[in-house]
Amino acid sequence: MPDLLDGLPARADLLLHAAAQRHGGRPALVLGSRTVTYAELDAAVDRCAAVLRERFGAGGAVVAIGADLHPDVVIAYQGALRSGNQALMVIPLLREQQLQYVLEASGARAALVGAALHERLSRVRHGLPGLELVALLGEEPGDADPERPPRLAQMLEAAVPGAPEWHADPGAPAALHFTSGTTGLPKAVVLSHRNVTVNAVQTARAHGLEAGSVTLVHFPSYHPMHMNSALAAGATQVLVPEADPAHAMERARTCGAGYIYSLPARLAQLAAHPRLPGMRLPDAVMIASGGSALAPALAGTLSRHFGVPVVQGYGLAEASPLTHFDRPGEHLPGSVGRPVEGTEHRAVSLEDGSVLPPGEHGEIQVRGPQVMRGYLDPAHGPAVDADGWLATGDVGRIDADGRLHLTDRIKDVFKCDNWLVAPSEIEALLAEDPTVADSVVLDRPDPVSGAVAHALLVLAAPDSPGEAEEALRRLNARLPYYKQVRSHDVVARIPRTPNGKIPRRELRASFHARLDGGSPMVILINEFILTSAPEEFEKVFEASSVYMREQPGFIEHTLVRSMTNPNTYINIARWEDAAAHIQVVQSEGFQDHIRQLAGVARATPQLHTEVSHVER
Structure with a gap:
């Protein structure tokens, strides 16, 4: 796809090298007082590639990488690609069992991790006989513990760069990425060099990044999408690992950041921060939220205050990941945008798979050059049909202007009188009610309508149970009859996973068991x-x-x-x-x-x- 790559290499291992040739003296990464230029980053990646090549050759060994936001993560990820092996980004917050599963399922032979993740890894290391190399990323630990593995920085100092260039097919595997696991155990997605590089270019163009752009990354850890898109554009990434949103916004102001990437939880804290009235972002073009859904009310509060769009796109691990995003200035609230360049989308019927016209709800499917090679484990199925369409498992509609509006996961939606009902849409409206602190909506079987909405409500004032009926009366006045909540329970809390998602399957199974006259046990x-x-x-x-x-x-x-x-x-x-x-x-x-x-x-x-x- 030469028109999309526009002269950039089709191999992910050469993406940084091409940027260094064009922008060698420009800052690539900034962390506190430390600045790494593109030339310096390229040289460090050369040394990392030499270390990994000497240890594993160029046979596609899986190199797991997990640490807090730090330049070493970029060096390790790009070094794995350049050595002829595969990069696997690991969330540094994984618990021992999850970490062991990911490393075992991927067949990882190396783990380049931060100190905190290494402590958890050390407890399950004996159960990972295929793991041959462990090294620490990030700053040097305060103590000189002889039991600690070597730091990557020390290994790079001793490395001799200049490993023979690796000649790979652009369609060869480059990286693994695990799905979120919300519908079962996480699945390992195999991405090719072309997948990674094309999506880096798609993302950079969708976000409006170019050489000299300054992005501020306010995440606990790196996501390859932000890393690779900035490298493709020749942009500067300012890293802010500290959780405090006020500190991040001040850093964005002083460094002149035009593009700010953060999480819904941190943006929610920012919207409620007592110092928000005095904060300014004079150079900002947009604030982008990722990871999970951002409440529209919060996005509106921040957008009005800073005078820039607060936007959210859409993507999934199987698509490298970005598939939808509206360029700054074109964003429509409530939509995740149009398909990124070179990407097609459609909605298909949940009953027979037929393609639906604009405005009708169905499963969203996407097709494009960023769609994965497949799953690492063939037992997980192809997921992509013979014509290249990827079934996302998400339900939504495509409007007349080609923008995607998501509603829910297929496993979570239900039908009332043959009308599709999305629980997350009802929950979003409940979140706007000041008397409701939290909620989850489940389907309740109904002999006439098939199913109706039932709500579990956490009240802002637990001692006022009558508020629940009033909140539902206000809610139902805003909804068509088939979406209205017909019954409810007041609960003390809604359980959530560590990343903030609701374990709907477990709650639904327990609720239905109770309705069937059995125990919710x-x-x-x-x-x-x-x-x-x-x-x-x-x-x-x-x-x-x-x-x-x-x-x-x-x-x-x-x-x-x-x-x-x-x-x-x-x-x-x-x-x-x-x-x-x-x-x-x-x-x-x-x-x-x-x-x-x-x-x-x-x-x-x-x-x-x-x-x-x-x-x-």
């Missing part, structure tokens, strides 16, 4: 494969069991041991409902026990609901 079945002596595992498990038995919502558990494989144990635990279980497993006390269990066994926990129960 959930059953945890956890298989443990030992990596230590059975006596050691049983000792650690018993300590964990004592903790769990003391938690609200716990009913009972049974631990059994395989008669044919003594290294396999299965724990069956019963909880009153999904919310109780989720609340406990997210507690720090539980995480302490998980860390200890990860040191003696590999676990595969799964939640179930009871179908039948027979007693003698």
Whole structure:
């Protein structure tokens, strides 16, 4: 696709090199008082590539990279590509079990990680026999612990650059990216060199980046999309890892940032910050939110104050990831934008897959050069049809101007009188009511309409239960009859995952079980494969069991041991409902026990609901 790449290399490993040739003296990365020019970054990546090439050759070994926002992350990611191997970005907040799963499923042979992630990795390292190299990213630790692995910076100082150039096909694998796992275990997506490079160019053009643009990245960790798009444009990335949004905005003002990238949670804090009235961003072109949905009211507050659009695009791991974004100045509130350059989209019927006209809700499908090669595990299916269309699993509509309006995940929407109902749309309206602190909407089976909306409400004033009826009366006055909430429960809290998402499947299963006259109880079945002596595992498990038995919502558990494989144990635990279980497993006390269990066994926990129960 020469017209889209516009002379840029089709291989991701040469993207930075091309930028360094054009903009060698310009700042590429800025962190505090440290500035790294494009030429300096290119040289560091050369050395990193030499280190990895010497260790793994150019055979496509997976190099996992996970650390806080730091220039070393860019060096490691680009170095993995340039060495002829594959880069895998790992979220540095992953817990031990999640980290072990990602590294094991990807077949990672190297892990270049920050100090905090390394502490968790060290607890499961014995269960990762294929992991050959571990190195630390970021600043030098304060203590000189001989048990710590070498720092990447030290390895680069000792490296001799100049490894032979690697000649790869642009369609060859370049990077892995795991899906969010909201509909099951995360899946590893395989992206080609062309996928990565094309999407970097698509993103840079959609955002309006060019040589000399200044972007401010206010994330806890890097996402390859922001890294690669800035490199493709020759832009400067100012890194702000500190969580304080006021500090980030002051940094954006002083560095003259035109493009500010942040998270919904941090932008929500900014909108409510007492210092917001005095903040100014004179050079800003846009503020972009990513990761999860940003409430329209918050976006409006910030947009009016700073005088720039606060926008959100759309993408998914299977598409490298960006597929939709409106250029600054063209954004329409409530929409995630038009397809980025070279990309097509369509909505298809949930019943028969037929293509729908503008304005009708259906599953969104996309097609373009950024769509993945496939999943690493063939068992996860192709996801892309013979004509190149990728089924996103998201429901939405495409308006007459070609803009995409998303409503929900396919697994979350339901039909009332054959009308499609998206729970997230109702929840967004509830979020605007000052008496509602949080909510989740589920489908309640109905003999006439098929299903109707049921709400779980957390009230801002818990001692005023009558507020729930008033809030729903105001809500329903704004909705067509088929979207109106017909019943509700007032709850103390809505459980959420660490990244803020609602575990709808578990809540829905528990709610439906209660409606069917059964118990909303959930059953945890956890298989443990030992990596230590059975006596050691049983000792650690018993300590964990004592903790769990003391938690609200716990009913009972049974631990059994395989008669044919003594290294396999299965724990069956019963909880009153999904919310109780989720609340406990997210507690720090539980995480302490998980860390200890990860040191003696590999676990595969799964939640179930009871179908039948027979007693003698």
